[in-house]
Amino acid sequence: MTASAPLGVFDSGVGGLSILAELRRALPGEDLLYLADTAHVPYGARPDDEIRTLTDRAVTALHAQGVKGVVVACNTASAFSLGHLRARFDLPVIGLVPAVKPAVQATHSGVVGVLATPGTLRGTLLAEVIREWAKPAGVQVIKAVSTELVPLVEAGQADSERTRAVLRDILTPLAQAGADQLVLGCTHYPFLAGSIRAEFGNTFTLLDSGPAVARHTRRVLEGRGLLSGQTAGGTERYLVTGDPRTAAPVLTTLLARSMHNGTQDHRAALTPRIETIQT
Template sequence: MTPTSNDLPPPVVPASPLQYGSAPIGVFDSGMGGLSIVQEIQAYLPHEAIIYLADTKHVPYGERSDDEICQLTTQAVQWLYAQGCKAVVIACNTASAFSLTPLREHYGAGFPIIGLVPAVKPAVLKTHSKVVGVLATPGTLRGSLLKDVIAEVAVPAQVQVLTAVSPALVPFVEQGQQDSAACQQELERILRPLQQAGADHLVLGCTHYPFLKNSIRAVFAEQFVLVDSGLAVARQTGRVLAAQGLSAVQGLHIDPKIESAKQPTVKLQCFVTGNANNAQPVLNSLIQSFSPVLVSVQPAHLIGIEQ
């Protein structure tokens, strides 16, 4: 059973005042996949500093129990809060599905927590075939967020939603093998039935999966329109920060297209719960897709499940 806000430990004292706009945004994922969300936030909110926490010690979350997922996510959010983050983005569909509501209740409106929901709605609105595919983790399929959005959006529109799942995909990204022949063979195996059933849009229901776009296109060319939540999450983060007076450039209008075209100033710190040396090469390969500057990885010590 998912814990309620009363079951969670009290918030720790932050290292710096949360009300300052110059404080960083915390972004958390079970592994390196959340860097796809970091990419969108940096492009849309280029003046914001980011602390990224990857729980590489416990990745993947998809096959863990509901209680484990909630416990690990709670510890990660507490850690980011302690670093002085002004808001947290849970850049993990599985963690959002089981932890978002109790964490929001626990921290309250003064500490914004933004979660992820698979981008089913834009796919449903744009499909021509009335069939949409969702590539997700076992945990996301098990949780209520995806089921709720299908019931609220797809069912009234009479759009069929087909799902595909593979525990092998997240490890491919974590090991830097997202463009390998083995990864493409697995994508062929699990996605071909969706394509044959008429799906014209494919929702990438895990933050690791945008890093699979090249492999999906290598196998299926343009047979799928690929849809993810990255830009929507970046925009929602910007709206929440502005509404609470927490933006780094509060009151100024910044055109993301113009700003993102400039030489980037990297304001990104990366922390992992596993071996930092092992994570560095993978992070470098993923981060090069949106930043010319390599970012060092530092260890983060969380009190949590030891496995």
């Protein structure tokens, strides 16, 4: 494990590209190796043991590729797998925690919404941050869950009428309850920001954990002497466990949207090279 090795980034699908974009902004000189388990997405409704097994297999595959650390860019996988992964692998494993703390600190109404997958709601991380930050502050946390949203994003339909209908159905109760902050508790959900704002305007301030996990990743790599030392020119590689021809159009679209904050960049405009991997 050397400082010149790539940093691994794992998600069940394309949602982790929202984290990849924040990592690129925080670590412009690092080579990033992104693995999407598109053969098994979504994870949210799967049994707990299966989530752990799939996550372990993905991180094992990244470890075999020689990465110097792994960011588990999946809220559901983080909720069930971090302790196991850190005990099993001798490299930094960084996970996601739903952005409840900044939501609690920012709310004026005293009501915060959390939009998450069934898996994230079952896991312990969300309950822990609610107990640590929301309850002492007297902030009410209302949870919204859907099994449809991740597949819609994976299918390239983040801005579709069906997606907006699902969001209307599950978020209207939060708006009616006075929530002014909405925690996006899945890495796919930042790609729904346009649809949420189209339906609800400025009702909610949207928060996700991407910027915080990118800053934390930089601190961890620096603390272990694993920063590459380069300040620009980092590369990206993309691995999928499913059909790369299916993943390519959605991955290309979401990269162009997220990787460079909407600015024109030749890398964002090109179709990325996607390789198949078995986990």
